[in-house]
Amino acid sequence: MSIKSRILALVGAFAVMALAIAALGVLTIRDYDRMMKNYGLSYDNTYYGEHLNYLVSSAVMESRGIYLSKDTTSARVFAKRLENDLTEIEQTLEDWRVNGGPAKLASFGVIEKQAADFITFRRELIRLGTTVSPAEADKLGNNERARARRIAFQADVEKAVLASRKDLANHQAIAREYNAKRAIHFMTVAIMGIVLMVAISVWIVVEFISKPLKTIANAIISVSEGKYDTPIPDAHPHHDPAHVHHSHDEIASVWRAIEHLRDRAIEADRLAREQREIERLKQMELRQIILD
Numbered sequence: 001m002s003i004k005s006r007i008l009a010l011v012g013a014f015a016v017m018a019l020a021i022a023a024l025g026v027l028t029i030r031d032y033d034r035m036m037k038n039y040g041l042s043y044d045n046t047y048y049g050e051h052l053n054y055l056v057s058s059a060v061m062e063s064r065g066i067y068l069s070k071d072t073t074s075a076r077v078f079a080k081r082l083e084n085d086l087t088e089i090e091q092t093l094e095d096w097r098v099n100g101g102p103a104k105l106a107s108f109g110v111i112e113k114q115a116a117d118f119i120t121f122r123r124e125l126i127r128l129g130t131t132v133s134p135a136e137a138d139k140l141g142n143n144e145r146a147r148a149r150r151i152a153f154q155a156d157v158e159k160a161v162l163a164s165r166k167d168l169a170n171h172q173a174i175a176r177e178y179n180a181k182r183a184i185h186f187m188t189v190a191i192m193g194i195v196l197m198v199a200i201s202v203w204i205v206v207e208f209i210s211k212p213l214k215t216i217a218n219a220i221i222s223v224s225e226g227k228y229d230t231p232i233p234d235a236h237p238h239h240d241p242a243h244v245h246h247s248h249d250e251i252a253s254v255w256r257a258i259e260h261l262r263d264r265a266i267e268a269d270r271l272a273r274e275q276r277e278i279e280r281l282k283q284m285e286l287r288q289i290i291l292d
Contacts, residue, residue: 002249002250003204003208003209003249003250003251004250006204006208007204010197010200010201010204013196013197013200014197017189017193017196017197020189020193021186021189021190021193024185024186024189028182031178031182032175032178035171035174035175035178036175038171039168039171039172039175041099042164042167042168042171043164043168044096044099045096045105045160045161045164045167046161046164046165046168048092048095048096048099049157049158049160049161049164050161051092052089052092052093052096052111052115052157053154053157053158053161055085055088055089055092056089056118056150056153056154056157057154058085059082059085059086059089059118059122060150062078062079062081062082062085063078063082063122063125063137063141064142065077065078065081065082066078066079066082066125066126066129066134066137066138067129067134067137067138067141067142068134069129069134070134071133071134072129072130072131072132072133072134074134075129075130075134075137076130078129079126079129079130082122082125082126083123083126086119086122086123089115089118089119090119093112093115096108097112105160105163105164107156107159107160107163108160110156111153111156111157111160114152114153114156115153117149117153118149118150118153121141121146121149122141124140125137125140125141128140208249208251212251213251215233216251216254216255216258219231219232219255219258220258223258223261223262223265226265226269228262228265228266228269230262232255232258232259232262233255
């Protein structure tokens with residue numbers, strides 16, 4: 001494998017690590033979204049329950065205004081506000097139902113039925129107070145039986161609110177624990193990935209770049225000093241099966257170039273020696289001629 005291929009493989013490994021972190025991030029977002037959905041349902045149940053109790057209390061106060069009115073005309077002021085409260089109670093129940101109340105609150109059906117009875121009862125009270133007399137409305141609503149039913153209704157709503165608050169606190173605790181654990185997961189993956197990538201990078205640089213280049217530098221110096229017996233590894237990998245896998249990488253190309261340079265240097269030295277020998281022979285012939 002060439003150095004280029006090794007570097008590309010290293011880049012690919014970095015990409016895989018990035019994808020792993022991204023996948024962990026996507027998984028975290030999905031889990032967090034699920035937890036926030038459960039948290040939102042608990043929050044909605046808490047809000048709607050508290051708001052419903054507030055509206056019931058407001059309706060009771062307006063009912064008392066009807067009881068204390070002098071006549072049907074003065075009772076209409078309180079009746080109008082009471083009707084607004086009852087309408088808002090209906091809307092609150094509808095919103096609660098749509099936003100998951102039945103799915104997260106076992107007592108929602110009971111509360112819904114109690115609310116329907118409460119609304120029917122209070123509208124009858126409005127009818128009596130505005131068309132008959134406030135006294136008749138007082139007779140219908142201002143008694144222990146009606147009061148006990150209303151108190152029981154609000155007590156059930158309060159129980160639901162307390163349960164939702166507890167559920168809300170549990171989801172908050174789960175989210176905090178999840179955040180802490182997932183932070184550790186991210187740090188672990190990141191640190192392990194960085195350590196692994198650094199180790200692989202150092203190994204590639206040292207084993208396939210630094211060491212070979214140092215060996216090449218020493219070989220070039222030796223050849224330049226005339227040490228032509230300097231071993232040239234990887235120049236002919238077919239002679240050495242152990243080096244076949246290096247035959248096409250950049251380092252092998254450099255070794256082949258050095259071998260070619262060495263061979264040319266050997267040839268140049270041979271030619272120089274032959275030339276010197278020819279000149280020596282010519283000088284000997286010339287000396288012989290002179291002596292003769």
